[in-house]
Amino acid sequence: MLTAFAILTDGLVYAAYLFLVAVGLTLIFGVMKILNVTHGSFYAFGAYGAATAVGIYANADWPDAAGFLLMIALAMAIGLMLGLVLERGILRFAYGRDEVVVVLVTYAVFLMLEDVIALIWGRESYGAYQPMVAAGNIEIGDLVLSNYDIGLVAIAALVAGLGYWALKHTRYGRLLTVVIFDRETAAAFGINVKVVYTVTFVIGAMLGALGGAVMAPKISVTLGIGVEVIVLAFAVVVTGGLGSIEGALIGSLIVGLCRAAAVHLVPQIELFVIYAVMALVLVFRPYGLFTQAQPRKI
Amino acid sequence: MINRISVLPRVGVLAAAALAGSVSLAAAQQPAAPIKIGIVSFLSGPAASPFGVPGRNGAEIVIEALNAGTAPAPFNTVGLGGTKIETKYVDEAGSTAQVVTEFRNLVQRDQVDAVVGYISSGSCLAVTPVAEELKALTVYFDCGTPRIFEETARKYVFRPPPHATMDSVGAARYLVAKHKDINGFSGLNQNYAWGQDSWRDFAGAMKVLAPKAAVDKELFPKLFAGEYGAEISTLLTSKSQALHTSFWDGDLESFVYQEQARGLDRRMPIIYTTGEASIWRLKDKMPDKSIIGGRGPNGPLAPKSALNDWFQKIYIDRYGTPPTYPSYQMALAVLGLKVAWDKAQKAKNGKPTTDEVAKAFEGIEYDGPSGHVKLALSNGHQGIQETAYGTYRFNKQTKQPEVVDVVRFPAACVNPPNGVNADDWIKGGMQGAKCN
Numbered sequence: 115m116l117t118a119f120a121i122l123t124d125g126l127v128y129a130a131y132l133f134l135v136a137v138g139l140t141l142i143f144g145v146m147k148i149l150n151v152t153h154g155s156f157y158a159f160g161a162y163g164a165a166t167a168v169g170i171y172a173n174a175d176w177p178d179a180a181g182f183l184l185m186i187a188l189a190m191a192i193g194l195m196l197g198l199v200l201e202r203g204i205l206r207f208a209y210g211r212d213e214v215v216v217v218l219v220t221y222a223v224f225l226m227l228e229d230v231i232a233l234i235w236g237r238e239s240y241g242a243y244q245p246m247v248a249a250g251n252i253e254i255g256d257l258v259l260s261n262y263d264i265g266l267v268a269i270a271a272l273v274a275g276l277g278y279w280a281l282k283h284t285r286y287g288r289l290l291t292v293v294i295f296d297r298e299t300a301a302a303f304g305i306n307v308k309v310v311y312t313v314t315f316v317i318g319a320m321l322g323a324l325g326g327a328v329m330a331p332k333i334s335v336t337l338g339i340g341v342e343v344i345v346l347a348f349a350v351v352v353t354g355g356l357g358s359i360e361g362a363l364i365g366s367l368i369v370g371l372c373r374a375a376a377v378h379l380v381p382q383i384e385l386f387v388i389y390a391v392m393a394l395v396l397v398f399r400p401y402g403l404f405t406q407a408q409p410r411k412i
Numbered sequence: 413m414i415n416r417i418s419v420l421p422r423v424g425v426l427a428a429a430a431l432a433g434s435v436s437l438a439a440a441q442q443p444a445a446p447i448k449i450g451i452v453s454f455l456s457g458p459a460a461s462p463f464g465v466p467g468r469n470g471a472e473i474v475i476e477a478l479n480a481g482t483a484p485a486p487f488n489t490v491g492l493g494g495t496k497i498e499t500k501y502v503d504e505a506g507s508t509a510q511v512v513t514e515f516r517n518l519v520q521r522d523q524v525d526a527v528v529g530y531i532s533s534g535s536c537l538a539v540t541p542v543a544e545e546l547k548a549l550t551v552y553f554d555c556g557t558p559r560i561f562e563e564t565a566r567k568y569v570f571r572p573p574p575h576a577t578m579d580s581v582g583a584a585r586y587l588v589a590k591h592k593d594i595n596g597f598s599g600l601n602q603n604y605a606w607g608q609d610s611w612r613d614f615a616g617a618m619k620v621l622a623p624k625a626a627v628d629k630e631l632f633p634k635l636f637a638g639e640y641g642a643e644i645s646t647l648l649t650s651k652s653q654a655l656h657t658s659f660w661d662g663d664l665e666s667f668v669y670q671e672q673a674r675g676l677d678r679r680m681p682i683i684y685t686t687g688e689a690s691i692w693r694l695k696d697k698m699p700d701k702s703i704i705g706g707r708g709p710n711g712p713l714a715p716k717s718a719l720n721d722w723f724q725k726i727y728i729d730r731y732g733t734p735p736t737y738p739s740y741q742m743a744l745a746v747l748g749l750k751v752a753w754d755k756a757q758k759a760k761n762g763k764p765t766t767d768e769v770a771k772a773f774e775g776i777e778y779d780g781p782s783g784h785v786k787l788a789l790s791n792g793h794q795g796i797q798e799t800a801y802g803t804y805r806f807n808k809q810t811k812q813p814e815v816v817d818v819v820r821f822p823a824a825c826v827n828p829p830n831g832v833n834a835d836d837w838i839k840g841g842m843q844g845a846k847c848n
Contacts, residue, residue: 116649117649120642120645120646120648120649121642123645124641124642124645125642127639127641128639128641128642131639232456237456237460237461237465238461238693239461239462239661239662239665239693241665241669241693241694241697243669243672243673243697246669246670246673247672247673249673251673251674256648256649257645257648257649258648258674258675258676259674260670260673260674262673263641329638329639331669332639332666332669332670333638333639333665333666333669334661334662334663334664334665334666334669336458336661336662337456337457337458337461338457338458338662339636339638339662341636342636342638373642374641374642374645377631377633377642377643377646378642378645378646381629381630381632381646382630382632384603384631384632384633384634385603385632385634
């Protein structure tokens, strides 16, 4: 019973982590049809920004809640600036080119941003553990749960809820849905697709940075953290369906729960299970769980 | 009147003589061409901060001291055999093919006299046959796999620091010495060669030393996974009385943050076989009572000596932080090269050839900052040292990390005898181990 409960809680925490790093990636792909490798950099910049903020608040002896808010705010501000500069400064010149070319452009930017991180923050690793320590823990039988992890699940649920509401119930969300469905028709109806692109890319970058910021207290913030994230996020969004926020959520939950079950029950297949789930889904749903059927264009 | 025609040849002869004289004088005064050494370690990527840069720094300060002749005796002669050393630093990051290409570049294009380096066991395994093919003197400083010399005999490749079997056997001996009644333990190691080999040796040694202790959980998250919630839950709900991990740097630190938030270290002692490299960054975040190893008697586990005091001082003076085990291992490798080179030069009374240095290298023994090393294994190509483990404590008064309750294990207690495969030695009950 305790093992089943542990699998559920571990699965939810891992799913929250996966969703927070994948949602921005899938949003950008859905609207812009760009497989954005730079998303790993947004995550890394968010984590480094959060580590910087934690350093400021720890030294200033601020209350923990203020420190946590500063961490989120600084990371998202970095995401906003980075997203805007990249989209306006580089990516817009690649629009209309072959998808492979655009992926290579984002990969090149990703590599350059790794060096930018080293230039700004150096090659040392950073610890930003204070918020996780401050959050404390609760004991359930032999199991001890971190309150920070529970908060992480709540943040992921909040982002999912806000994303769903924004897409379905706001004017911009409807515009976005139209552009996702058919960019050319949307443009023909007078939607300024370029602005939608810019706003979407910036929101995607901020979500990537948010993922890095909330994970920073749990990890050692060091060079290369964006590389691992992009591979995992890609597995999740492919499972859920590239471009689908619901898909990212369900994909995260499936992968998170399967991985947690594997670690508890058959640890030898822990790594295998993530990609086995992806492969199994793609066998039956080649475009992922939540991608709608595409009309063939002539 | 002097005949110009007759004068000119004489002036020419004089000028030629003066020129020849100045050239020969210059040749006599010109210092010998420096000995070129390639230093290879991770200068970028995740392994740069914990291993690559400390290793590089260790090489830099030791070679500077050797060139200046300011290292303590018996290393107080200039450079190698009296000739100064010129270094070229190369990044180990990249694919194995790239590492081999860079090695070839150092040997064939840059014509280095020796290469000192390599952290990844994958790099060492790939470079070894190429070093033998090119007849290039190569000294490894950090990579741990015992397979380098176990697969076939080598002529030009040496590794003064001990291989990784010592780390795992030492960890098992310390755990059994401190927790005699242990009956169950688990492992959390990265899912690649280093993690798999470390766990295999540790579990094998535990089977010999504490046959009643059963393996409980064997967890192998992927390298740089970052999130260990499920692994920590698994361990919290297990019956394990100790946890072995060979995690390093980012993975180690992430695990420490996450397990502390959930109190795993209060349930069972955790053995960090490479923990020494992280204690200066983690400080009070590293839980007290953690069992700490440093890939040999390095850092706070190093025996007291004038050479260690000197090394600590020049490192802290230059870099503002104490040297960690990669720095010690690099110092050991560079000083080993000096011992061999000086020996070969003295025997020849001139600059030795690569073959002569390689021959002189075999079986040497000397004292480095981490104590005595003897190239006793694999026909004198693989070094052995004593090792040490201790228990971590953060001193709240000095606000500095401390390793206390240190237990030292003689080299013959934690290393296989010469000619015996490390895996076979452990499986065979560690026959011939001399621990007293």
